Amino acid sequence: MLTPERGAGAALPRALPTTTPMLSVTGLRKLYGGRAVVNDVRFAVRAGECFGILGPNGAGKTTTLRCCLGLTHADGGVLELGGLPVPEASRIARYRVGVVPQFDNLDPDFTVTENLVMYARYFDIPARVARERVPRLLEFAGLTDRRDARIDALSGGMKRRLTLARALVNDPDVLFLDEPTTGLDPQARHLIWDGLKRLVAGGKTLILTTHFMDEAERLCNRLCVMDEGRIIALDTPRRLIETLIEPVVVEVYGEEGIAAWAERHARGVVDRLEVTGETAFCYMHDPEPLLALAAAEPGLKVLRRAANLEDVFIKLTGRDIRD
Amino acid sequence: MNRRFLYLVERNFLVWRKLLIPSLIANLADPLIYLLGLGFGLGALVGRIDGRPYSTFLAGGMLCFSTLNSASAEALYSAFSRLKVQRTWEGILHAPMTITDVVVGEWLWAALKATLSGTAILVVMYGFGFVHGLAPLVVVPVLFVVGLCFSGVALIMTTIARGYDFFTYYFTLLVTPMGFLSGVFFPLHQLPKAVQGVAWVLPLAHAASLARGLTLGDPMPWPWSSLAVLFLYGVAGVAIAAWCARRRLTK
Numbered sequence: 001m002l003t004p005e006r007g008a009g010a011a012l013p014r015a016l017p018t019t020t021p022m023l024s025v026t027g028l029r030k031l032y033g034g035r036a037v038v039n040d041v042r043f044a045v046r047a048g049e050c051f052g053i054l055g056p057n058g059a060g061k062t063t064t065l066r067c068c069l070g071l072t073h074a075d076g077g078v079l080e081l082g083g084l085p086v087p088e089a090s091r092i093a094r095y096r097v098g099v100v101p102q103f104d105n106l107d108p109d110f111t112v113t114e115n116l117v118m119y120a121r122y123f124d125i126p127a128r129v130a131r132e133r134v135p136r137l138l139e140f141a142g143l144t145d146r147r148d149a150r151i152d153a154l155s156g157g158m159k160r161r162l163t164l165a166r167a168l169v170n171d172p173d174v175l176f177l178d179e180p181t182t183g184l185d186p187q188a189r190h191l192i193w194d195g196l197k198r199l200v201a202g203g204k205t206l207i208l209t210t211h212f213m214d215e216a217e218r219l220c221n222r223l224c225v226m227d228e229g230r231i232i233a234l235d236t237p238r239r240l241i242e243t244l245i246e247p248v249v250v251e252v253y254g255e256e257g258i259a260a261w262a263e264r265h266a267r268g269v270v271d272r273l274e275v276t277g278e279t280a281f282c283y284m285h286d287p288e289p290l291l292a293l294a295a296a297e298p299g300l301k302v303l304r305r306a307a308n309l310e311d312v313f314i315k316l317t318g319r320d321i322r323d
Numbered sequence: 324m325n326r327r328f329l330y331l332v333e334r335n336f337l338v339w340r341k342l343l344i345p346s347l348i349a350n351l352a353d354p355l356i357y358l359l360g361l362g363f364g365l366g367a368l369v370g371r372i373d374g375r376p377y378s379t380f381l382a383g384g385m386l387c388f389s390t391l392n393s394a395s396a397e398a399l400y401s402a403f404s405r406l407k408v409q410r411t412w413e414g415i416l417h418a419p420m421t422i423t424d425v426v427v428g429e430w431l432w433a434a435l436k437a438t439l440s441g442t443a444i445l446v447v448m449y450g451f452g453f454v455h456g457l458a459p460l461v462v463v464p465v466l467f468v469v470g471l472c473f474s475g476v477a478l479i480m481t482t483i484a485r486g487y488d489f490f491t492y493y494f495t496l497l498v499t500p501m502g503f504l505s506g507v508f509f510p511l512h513q514l515p516k517a518v519q520g521v522a523w524v525l526p527l528a529h530a531a532s533l534a535r536g537l538t539l540g541d542p543m544p545w546p547w548s549s550l551a552v553l554f555l556y557g558v559a560g561v562a563i564a565a566w567c568a569r570r571r572l573t574k
Contacts, residue, residue, distance in 0.1 A: 032574075071416060072573050091419045099417035105410035109338040118337065121330050122418035170418075 020083050022047045022174050022205040023068060028077035030063050030229075038063050039229040041077070047173070050196070050206040052216040052223030054309075056317050059226040061209040062102060065176050068207070069099065082173060095123060098167030102178040104159045108151045112143055112162055115151065120169040133169060140195065141165035157188025164195055175199065177208040181215060193218060213310040227317045237309055245307045245315055246271045246283035252294055253279050253301040261300075265293045276319055283307065327420055331428020332435070334415075339436070350443040354389055358382055358447060361508075372510060373541070379453045383535035384507035386444045386462065387469055387527060393440035394470045395498060397433035398477035399490045405429075406481060412572070422572055426565040430478060430557070434470030441466035445538070454538050462537040465550065469530045472553040475560025476526075482567035506531045526556045 021044040030038040038060040045051040053061045066072040068079060070090020079086035081093040107115050113134055120130035138144045141161040146154065154162065160180065167175055180196070181189040196219055200206055210216050216223050217237045224234035233240055250270075254261060255278060262280035267273055269289040270282040282290055287304055294302045339346060362378030372380040405411035412425050442463055448454045480493050502508065504518065505527035511519055522528040529549035536543035543549065 069417070091421055094417070094419045101413065101417065103410065105414035107334075107411055107414065108409055109341075109411075114337070118334055119414070119418065121333060122327075122415055122420050124327075124419075 021045055021080075022049075022082060023051075023207060024078075024080045025064070025068065026078040028064065028067060028079065029075050030060070030067060030072070031075045037229050038067065038074075041226070041229070041231055043224055043231065043234060045174075045205060045207055047205050048200070048203055049221045050200050050208070050219050052220035053207070053209045053226055054211065054213070054216050054223055054313060055209070055226035056211065059317075060229040061226055062178055064226070065178055065207070065209060069094065069097065069176060095170065096173045098170065098172035098175040100160075100163050100167050100175065100177040100180050102182065104163055106151045106159060106162060106166070111148050111150060112138070112154070113147045115162065116166055116169055119166045123170040125170065130169065137165040137168060140168070140198075142191065155188075157184050157191060160184060160188065160192055161195065164192065168199075172204070174205040174207065177206065179209055179211070181210070181212065189215075213308065213313055217309045225313060225316050232316050233312070240312050241307055241309060244312045246285060247307055248284055248287045249305050249307050249311055250282045250284070250287050250290055250294075251279055251303040251305075252282065252290075253303075254297075254299060258300075261297065265297075266290055269293065274314075274319065281311075283311070325424070327424040328428035328431065330420065331415070331425055332432045335429075335432040335436075347443075350393075350440050351447070353440075354385055354444045354447050357385055357389075358451070375539070378451070379448075379539065380510075380535075381508065382444060382448045382451070382453050383539050383541070384531050386441050386448075386466065386534040386538065387530040388502060388507045389444050390437045390441035390466050390469045391473045391498065391502075391527060391530070394433050394437035394473040395477045395494070397436050398429060398474040399481055399484075399493065400487065402429045402433070402478065402481045403484055403487065403490075406568075407484075412568075416572065422568050423565050426478060426482070426561060426568050430471065430474050430561045430564075433474035433477070434467055434557075437470030437474065438463065438467045441469065448538065459538040462534055465530075465533050465537060468550060468553045468557070469526075469534075471557035472526050472530070472560070473557075475557035475564065477560075478564035479560055479567060482564045482571060501525050501527045504528070526553050529553055 023045040025044070026042050028038055028041040029036060041060070041064055043051070053064065055061050063072065067074045068081060068086065070087035070093070073087055081090065082096050084090075084093040086093060107118065110118060116134050116137055117127055117130045120133070121127060134147070135144070138147055141164060143158060143162060143165070146158065151159065164180070177196070181192050184192065193215070196206060206219070208219070220237060222234070222236050223240070224231045226232070233244060235243070252258065252262065252266070258278055258280055259275045262273055262275050262282070266280060266282055270284040272283040274281045284290065291302065291304065294300050358378060358381065362381045366377030366381070369377040371377070415425055416422065445454070445459065445462065448459075477493070480490060484490065504514070504522045505511070505525055506522070507527065511522055511528060514522065529552045532543050533546060533549050535541040536546065
């Protein structure tokens with residue numbers, strides 16, 4: 001596990017009063033061509049928390065993160081990162097921040113080790129100090145035996161882990177991760193999750209965007225759901241499921257006529273019904289009447305399960321494809 | 324005084340150092356090919372210019388043209404790779420660095436690399452016996468200013484470009500005509516008076532005048548003004564480039 005070690009860049013305020021949020025966003029608004037892509041967004045992230053921003057493509061997640069980092073200027077709202085006003089003091093605030101961007105931007109002209117050392121330099125960390133930190137960062141990322149590899153020789157998962165290690169060169173208080181596991185296979189994804197859990201256990205604050213519900217459910221203490229630039233729900237994953245959705249889901253698969261069957265038989269015994277393609281999604285408190293009806297109909301396949309975050313997400317943002 | 328732009332220079336230097344040998348060979352081979360091909364080949368037909376062999380005259384112009392080419396290549400193609408293709412700038416901007424730091428760092432780096440290319444020509448000139456003694460070495464810091472001038476202007480193109488194709492226009496429509504207008508390959512006084520007037524608005528004529536004056540002892544009409552023109556082009560260029568980069572990257 002990484003332990004704090006201060007570089008030259010740490011001659012800056014470090015300890016925040018415990019009541020001050022690590023990040024606070026109030027009334028954030030960002031316009032593109034007159035259209036609000038982020039609209040009246042407000043949330044606060046406490047120190048040591050893992051906070052998730054969920055949303056379909058184009059919901060405004062990345063723009064929100066970029067505003068928080070001072071990389072793009074908001075059209076309205078008040079932002080504070082690590083107790084410092086953004087964008088006015090965003091450069092100073094970034095001394096205590098690590099960023100894992102959505103698309104890898106590792107330096108392809110350098111090896112794995114050189115990437116870490118050079119990136120530390122941008123934080124005013126002397127090269128000698130940076131080189132001392134490298135072995136522990138490589139160990140954290142599981143890249144010790146790749147220390148001298150070229151970037152284009154790394155797999156997608158290794159690049160992500162190196163990007164995560166690079167975001168830790170300054171031993172930040174808070175990490176921003178924009179879709180940290182998009183495009184990775186399940187094994188690589190689990191490795192990243194393990195790393196992130198260790199960081200939270202070590203006291204780091206994490207702010208991540210994702211559209212993977214299992215990722216959000218596993219990692220986040222609290223999360224918000226964004227759609228069309230607005231936050232439409234914000235709570236712990238468990239409370240979102242408890243308060244926003246019926247507890248039981250029965251998925252009924254049939255070939256033709258599932259929509260007609262569902263309308264005729266299921267509608268009356270469920271709380272909510274959605275049909276897409278050959279599947280009827282039935283949401284309810286007591287599944288027994290529906291299960292009995294479905295059993296009477298040969299040719300139907302039935303899956304009964306507990307409601308999860310994905311159900312909440314679909315309920316809030318709809319089933320339409322977003323591009 | 325903020326010196327964060329030096330991290331960009333450091334980064335580019337470390338990458339350059341990895342390819343040191345091929346880079347130095349290219350720096351020397353390129354001007355040698357020009358001087359041998361044009362200087363001795365064409366020189367046999369041209370005879371003497373302003374009282375000296377054509378190859379010597381050409382070498383004086385090549386000091387600047389080589390610096391110009393090197394500054395442009397670095398500030399256009401290499402910087403654009405780091406801006407767009409490799410997303411290197413984006414990564415750096417997630418650290419406590421600003422867009423101005425990055426653009427100024429690229430500017431200085433391209434000028435330093437260009438100075439090296441120009442100096443390679445000077446080495447060749449010493450080798451052929453075109454110049455003697457220590458006095459011509461004073462041209463080296465002037466070549467740095469020439470590098471600042473052309474990398475500053477090139478960075479504007481880089482920060483507004485959508486792809487590499489854009490740079491072909493820059494070379495075809497600006498650099499090459501300027502090369503023929505500015506007394507690099509033949510003396511400026513060959514051209515009609517009106518064209519000469521245009522040439523003195525462009526920075527390359529000032530660079531060529533300074534380079535020949537300092538190495539070969541040709542008369543320099545306005546040495547300090549020439550230096551100021553080059554410097555102002557460079558500073559204006561990098562300032563506009565930083566503005567364009569901010570517009571492009573913070574939207």
